[in-house]
Amino acid sequence: MQDTILPMWKTVTRSLFSKSACKMYPAQEPVFFERTRGRIEMEPSKCIVCTLCAKRCPTGAIVVDKEKNIWQLDRFKCILCGVCVEGCKPKTLTMANHYTGPAVKNQIERFTVTPPKPRYKEPHKLPPTTAEH
Amino acid sequence: MFEEQEIICIDKQGLLDKIRSVYMEGYRIVQISCTKENTYQIDYTFDKEYKFLDIRVNIPIEDAKLPSITGIYECAFAYENEIHDLFGIQIDGINLNYQGKFYRINVHAPFNIPVAQQGKPPGDKE
Amino acid sequence: MPRRTIIPFGPQHPVLPEPIHLDLVLDDEKVVEAIPSFGFIHRGLELLCTKKSFQDLVLVAERICGICSFIHGLGYSQGIEKIMDIPVTERAHYLRVFWSELSRIHSHLLWLGLAADAAGFESLFNHCWRIREKILDIIEETTGGRVIFGVCKVGGVRRDVDDDTLKRILGQLKEIEADYNNISEIFIRDYTIRHRFSGVGVLSRDDAHRLGAVGPTCRGSGVNQDQRKLGYAVYNDLDFEPITESEGDSYARCMVRVREVSLSFELIRQAVNKIPDGPVDIKVKGFPEGEFFSRLEQPRGEVVYYVKGNGTKFLSRFRIRTPTFANIPALVHMLAGCDLADVPVIVLSIDPCISCAER
Numbered sequence: 001m002q003d004t005i006l007p008m009w010k011t012v013t014r015s016l017f018s019k020s021a022c023k024m025y026p027a028q029e030p031v032f033f034e035r036t037r038g039r040i041e042m043e044p045s046k047c048i049v050c051t052l053c054a055k056r057c058p059t060g061a062i063v064v065d066k067e068k069n070i071w072q073l074d075r076f077k078c079i080l081c082g083v084c085v086e087g088c089k090p091k092t093l094t095m096a097n098h099y100t101g102p103a104v105k106n107q108i109e110r111f112t113v114t115p116p117k118p119r120y121k122e123p124h125k126l127p128p129t130t131a132e133h
Numbered sequence: 134m135f136e137e138q139e140i141i142c143i144d145k146q147g148l149l150d151k152i153r154s155v156y157m158e159g160y161r162i163v164q165i166s167c168t169k170e171n172t173y174q175i176d177y178t179f180d181k182e183y184k185f186l187d188i189r190v191n192i193p194i195e196d197a198k199l200p201s202i203t204g205i206y207e208c209a210f211a212y213e214n215e216i217h218d219l220f221g222i223q224i225d226g227i228n229l230n231y232q233g234k235f236y237r238i239n240v241h242a243p244f245n246i247p248v249a250q251q252g253k254p255p256g257d258k259e
Numbered sequence: 260m261p262r263r264t265i266i267p268f269g270p271q272h273p274v275l276p277e278p279i280h281l282d283l284v285l286d287d288e289k290v291v292e293a294i295p296s297f298g299f300i301h302r303g304l305e306l307l308c309t310k311k312s313f314q315d316l317v318l319v320a321e322r323i324c325g326i327c328s329f330i331h332g333l334g335y336s337q338g339i340e341k342i343m344d345i346p347v348t349e350r351a352h353y354l355r356v357f358w359s360e361l362s363r364i365h366s367h368l369l370w371l372g373l374a375a376d377a378a379g380f381e382s383l384f385n386h387c388w389r390i391r392e393k394i395l396d397i398i399e400e401t402t403g404g405r406v407i408f409g410v411c412k413v414g415g416v417r418r419d420v421d422d423d424t425l426k427r428i429l430g431q432l433k434e435i436e437a438d439y440n441n442i443s444e445i446f447i448r449d450y451t452i453r454h455r456f457s458g459v460g461v462l463s464r465d466d467a468h469r470l471g472a473v474g475p476t477c478r479g480s481g482v483n484q485d486q487r488k489l490g491y492a493v494y495n496d497l498d499f500e501p502i503t504e505s506e507g508d509s510y511a512r513c514m515v516r517v518r519e520v521s522l523s524f525e526l527i528r529q530a531v532n533k534i535p536d537g538p539v540d541i542k543v544k545g546f547p548e549g550e551f552f553s554r555l556e557q558p559r560g561e562v563v564y565y566v567k568g569n570g571t572k573f574l575s576r577f578r579i580r581t582p583t584f585a586n587i588p589a590l591v592h593m594l595a596g597c598d599l600a601d602v603p604v605i606v607l608s609i610d611p612c613i614s615c616a617e618r
Contacts, residue, residue, distance in 0.1 A: 237299070
């Protein structure tokens with residue numbers, strides 16, 4: 001009989017005298033890792049409205065309106081795959097490592113973005129042609 | 134890195150004899166799958182000690198009927214009921230027949246509906 | 260004259276992680292036969308292959324099931340890579356093996372906790388899941404997600420893990436393994452577990468082969484079959500033997516899983532010591548054309564992926580045969596002749612993952 005209940009007694013007495021393995025959330029702040037995929041953050045001033053993020057998003061959570069210059073993210077549809085963050089060249093989109101809190105209603109976040117104005121380039125002047133006939 | 138995969142194409146009449154000979158050789162059944170292109174392509178996959186054998190039958194879409202192999206391999210009832218539910222193929226003689234209620238789907242043979250008439254999934258941009 | 264009654268088991272039951280329904284035909288307290296009934300979470304995911312591009316389909320494949328998610332993504336990627344002849348780098352293969360074995364450890368620890376809970380042993384259930392939390396922390400540190408990893412893609416993996424982190428993780432795994440050995444001793448020697456699981460749900464060796472059982476269900480009955488021996492990814496460079504037991508009852512299946520966790524710790528150590536340097540992904544150009552059956556070993560058994568491409572962005576067929584689907588006939592056979600009180604233990608001993616089975 002001792003052989004069969006001794007293994008559990010060892011574990012029970014050890015856990016009686018050690019710290020609790022549970023994290024006291026939400027009283028204690030959770031500790032996330034650097035790579036945790038928590039939520040998409042967007043910096044409107046850096047956006048160049050290339051719409052690559054909207055084209056690559058597999059669920060259609062990102063919608064970019066080029067005429068009205070609105071960038072929109074539906075948090076309930078986002079599956080945190082990170083494909084938009086990988087493809088964003090000016091690094092407008094980043095993946096923050098804390099989760100979005102629970103919500104009762106759907107949150108669609110809209111940002112107004114200003115695409116950079118194209119730089120004015122002097123039209124290329126052709127050399128004068130000599131009309132020879 | 135990958136093993137040799139042997140695919141044998143036969144027609145519907147010789148199906149049961151071929152499956153019986155495969156059973157006598159000691160293969161176990163792995164899966165039965167169905168693909169719809171111009172015809173229904175049914176794949177019976179078997180395995181014995183990591184050796185892979187696939188028997189392929191093509192049946193026309195208008196006359197989609199097959200004999201059941203549950204007389205030889207009892208465990209094939211799950212695969213045959215699934216094919217009947219999803220593609221609408223008539224399979225005669227299954228030992229445990231769910232009469233089309235295996236997956237509790239509302240629509241009859243949903244995998245048969247052509248792509249153009251299916252609804253769009255959420256997030257589809259095309 | 261024994262009374263014949265029919266009792267429904269499921270779809271909601273405290274011992275089931277996912278919904279499945281069984282109609283049990285009873286003679287007094289002995290089960291005469293059991294009729295399974297599916298379809299509660301059928302989502303029709305195979306049809307999405309005609310609507311999502313083949314690169315986006317990895318994300319769908321990963322989300323079929325929460326417990327076995329990485330290996331689903333891996334199997335699909337492997338099928339496409341074989342059709343398109345993409346030479347995946349060695350480092351990517353080693354990282355895939357690393358994450359596959361971590362996935363196997365966490366899945367088996369989850370099952371061990373559920374098995375202890377089915378026997379009524381709730382403190383052991385909590386200890387198993389406490390160890391599993393440490394494994395999930397390692398997974399989150401390297402991939403970004405606890406359950407849905409999101410690292411596999413066609414052509415390689417999306418994240419790299421540098422060698423210092425891998426060495427540190429090996430140190431952490433050594434402590435976790437010592438902790439796990441204390442817990443596994445309880446499964447092997449405890450009186451309650453042995454009594455509850457022994458002699459229950461016996462599946463003989465011939466029946467396991469004839470009914471097409473896979474995974475620990477067939478290995479517990481003496482059939483020596485482990486698809487990791489096929490040598491996909493870099494398993495042919497690693498040195499291991501499949502674990503089998505011969506009695507064929509639920510206790511034998513439990514022991515197979517207990518020992519497979521120790522084997523996985525050993526395989527991770529071998530993989531991390533042999534990992535080469537290099538890039539982790541390859542750019543993918545073109546569209547898949549052709550077909551392939553790709554077979555892998557999930558924690559629950561053999562899984563088969565059939566991918567068929569027709570030269571466009573969308574595949575023409577994507578078919579998955581999951582291990583629980585293959586174990587259902589074996590379950591029906593095992594339930595005939597057992598007591599009603601043993602039904603939860605037998606259903607749990609095949610490790611039912613119904614969301615995989617129904618897709």
